[in-house]
Amino acid sequence: MQIVIIGSGNVAYHLAKAFVLNNIPLAQIFGRNEEELRKISGELNIPYSTENLNEADLYIICVSDHSVEDVSKMIIRKNCLVAHTSGSLPKEILVGNYRKASLYPLQTFSKSKTLDYSKIPFFIESENDEDRKTLFSIASKISENVMESTHEKRKYIHLTAVFACNFVNHLFTRAKEISDSQEIPFEYFLPLIEETIQKIYEMDPKAAQTGPAVRNDKRVLQLHEQLLKDESLQIYKTMNHSIQKMYEL
Amino acid sequence: MQIVIIGSGNVAYHLAKAFVLNNIPLAQIFGRNEEELRKISGELNIPYSTENLNEADLYIICVSDHSVEDVSKMIIRKNCLVAHTSGSLPKEILVGNYRKASLYPLQTFSKSKTLDYSKIPFFIESENDEDRKTLFSIASKISENVMESTHEKRKYIHLTAVFACNFVNHLFTRAKEISDSQEIPFEYFLPLIEETIQKIYEMDPKAAQTGPAVRNDKRVLQLHEQLLKDESLQIYKTMNHSIQKMYEL
Numbered sequence: 280m281q282i283v284i285i286g287s288g289n290v291a292y293h294l295a296k297a298f299v300l301n302n303i304p305l306a307q308i309f310g311r312n313e314e315e316l317r318k319i320s321g322e323l324n325i326p327y328s329t330e331n332l333n334e335a336d337l338y339i340i341c342v343s344d345h346s347v348e349d350v351s352k353m354i355i356r357k358n359c360l361v362a363h364t365s366g367s368l369p370k371e372i373l374v375g376n377y378r379k380a381s382l383y384p385l386q387t388f389s390k391s392k393t394l395d396y397s398k399i400p401f402f403i404e405s406e407n408d409e410d411r412k413t414l415f416s417i418a419s420k421i422s423e424n425v426m427e428s429t430h431e432k433r434k435y436i437h438l439t440a441v442f443a444c445n446f447v448n449h450l451f452t453r454a455k456e457i458s459d460s461q462e463i464p465f466e467y468f469l470p471l472i473e474e475t476i477q478k479i480y481e482m483d484p485k486a487a488q489t490g491p492a493v494r495n496d497k498r499v500l501q502l503h504e505q506l507l508k509d510e511s512l513q514i515y516k517t518m519n520h521s522i523q524k525m526y527e528l
Numbered sequence: 529m530q531i532v533i534i535g536s537g538n539v540a541y542h543l544a545k546a547f548v549l550n551n552i553p554l555a556q557i558f559g560r561n562e563e564e565l566r567k568i569s570g571e572l573n574i575p576y577s578t579e580n581l582n583e584a585d586l587y588i589i590c591v592s593d594h595s596v597e598d599v600s601k602m603i604i605r606k607n608c609l610v611a612h613t614s615g616s617l618p619k620e621i622l623v624g625n626y627r628k629a630s631l632y633p634l635q636t637f638s639k640s641k642t643l644d645y646s647k648i649p650f651f652i653e654s655e656n657d658e659d660r661k662t663l664f665s666i667a668s669k670i671s672e673n674v675m676e677s678t679h680e681k682r683k684y685i686h687l688t689a690v691f692a693c694n695f696v697n698h699l700f701t702r703a704k705e706i707s708d709s710q711e712i713p714f715e716y717f718l719p720l721i722e723e724t725i726q727k728i729y730e731m732d733p734k735a736a737q738t739g740p741a742v743r744n745d746k747r748v749l750q751l752h753e754q755l756l757k758d759e760s761l762q763i764y765k766t767m768n769h770s771i772q773k774m775y776e777l
Binding site: 289343367386392399400435437442446447448450451455457458465471472473480481482487492494498499502503507511515520521522524 | 594637643687688703709712721722733739756770
């Protein structure tokens, strides 16, 4: 089975690496950014091209959501399967006379960070049973955690991930901005962050909530607002309002 | 040295437990909530009282910020050291003719969750060198990570902790609310959350940001807003606005 990955970003790189590490041969990695492609090709020993898209049985499109449709039109072969990796797009966004699918890896990918691919949940959607089996079989070589999902469910999975990952990381960024401003090493906060995460393995996060908002400690809330400004102040107010609404304070 | 802990909440419980586990004898645990005190006393084998505060050399006040001042007035002894454990209050909030101090453990405490006390940073503030040494010596029996801090710095440490811990936990709570609403098991998101945390050990969180806002993916942002309402929608908009401001999008 000839497999081609399209894209040269974080998802393309990690998916290509996961394939190679699990002895699933890739016929080609294809994209626009030659510099990135050359790096990936060099590290993973996969042929690359920016111009001639190989004939393949399976194309996996790993590009930004807004480019998926355009990229999908480049695949002119009919008897093949094309899957995108978007958390939000329907498989019908793909434009061509091929069979359409979605293969969504639920993870945050940065090129410079190694990953244990076996733990990544993969969500699959396809037009028919055979394609489903094909994608299951491939994804199962990478991960222990492969499931089916409708487009409707996948949208909510992606949305949940934005809260639990993207926004959490932004809170770390804003937190570090505050501690940096006072020359407080961010390392001090790592045991606290570690514990915050450990708790969700043992407790419902709703029951684990601590801090001035859930204690309705108006004096501290007011003091903190005086220390903040701009976006951090907005975040502070919005989060506290949400906490106080949830606990009916 | 006679040490008394005042309070029966999460901080009082965990601090008392950390003392006992490290063979620092506690003369008493004192508070208002007899039911909680009886539990702690039973588990840790420390005398408790709701009425008669023992004579002691060191009192550690572990009560809500708004009660610290009132509770501090109950200590009528002069030749003793009194420390509160608040992240925000100055040591001068303590009212009495004793020596005043602050002993701030930077951690999130829930009674039902065990903790590795040795990793908890303790921040100490005192009136004089001798008290500083006393508190250092005690805290160092519990933790590898004991430091001095001014009140000014401690306020910012606490504020940073609210972002990096309390708000992060609330994001998990709102995330779980979304996934629960679609009967998506929250366990699916644990590898993603784990990776989000692992990244901050290796990268600056600002460089690790992923997701639709930092990609300026307007289609996805709009789609997600349609799936949300009320406080979660407010959080979504506020966080994305903050991300886009930070990366000048």
